[in-house]
Amino acid sequence: MLYPLLFKNNIYSKVWGGNLLKTLKGISDGDTTPMGESWEISAVPGKESVVGNGSLQGRKLNELVTEYKEELIGRTVYDMYGETFPLLIKFIDAAKDLSIQVHPNDEMAKKYHDSFGKTEMWYIMDTKPGAKLYSGFKSLISKYEY
Numbered sequence: 140m141l142y143p144l145l146f147k148n149n150i151y152s153k154v155w156g157g158n159l160l161k162t163l164k165g166i167s168d169g170d171t172t173p174m175g176e177s178w179e180i181s182a183v184p185g186k187e188s189v190v191g192n193g194s195l196q197g198r199k200l201n202e203l204v205t206e207y208k209e210e211l212i213g214r215t216v217y218d219m220y221g222e223t224f225p226l227l228i229k230f231i232d233a234a235k236d237l238s239i240q241v242h243p244n245d246e247m248a249k250k251y252h253d254s255f256g257k258t259e260m261w262y263i264m265d266t267k268p269g270a271k272l273y274s275g276f277k278s279l280i281s282k283y284e285y
Contacts, residue, residue: 141210146200147191149178157234176231182224200224225255 148164153175160174161167180200181188187199195203204224209217216225231237242257249255263272276285 141207142193144190144195144203145192146179146188149181149186149188150174151176151178155233155235155237157232159232159234160230163230173234174232176229178227178229180224180226180228183227223255 148166150160150164150166151174152172154173156173156175158171158173160177161170164177178186178188182200182204184201187201189200190196190198190203201222201224203211205222208222212220212224219225240259242259243251245256247256261272
């Protein structure tokens with residue numbers, strides 16, 4: 140039987156990372172390495188979320204999707220993606236500028252990486268004065284100029 144699942148910390152150091160994630164998540168392990176990302180829900184191979192509570196403790200998200208199917212992810216999502224969990228949800232602490240991001244659509248990702256494309260939605264929780272987010276190009280350019 141399913142219950143509210145809590146997942147173990149899944150935190151990654153990044154060169155642009157800061158120190159806020161450990162504070163927000165209540166982690167006090169003495170390590171001062173800047174952390175850039177906390178993957179809250181992930182089915183990415185090798186970086187899967189692992190249940191940290193209850194009778195399913197220690198089980199990976201991928202295993203649960205295979206076992207519980209639409210009971211876990213809903214009929215509509217299961218009908219669209221089968222046993223491939225389609226989301227990656229993470230917190231980012233960018234203390235320095237991030238690199239330029241380029242994400243393939245589903246067609247290109249399937250052709251070159253045998254995976255889904257990448258779309259993103261950002262919810263900015265906090266910023267320092269003067270912070271900026273750039274999207275797109277300053278002026279129109281052709282795909283050849285790009």
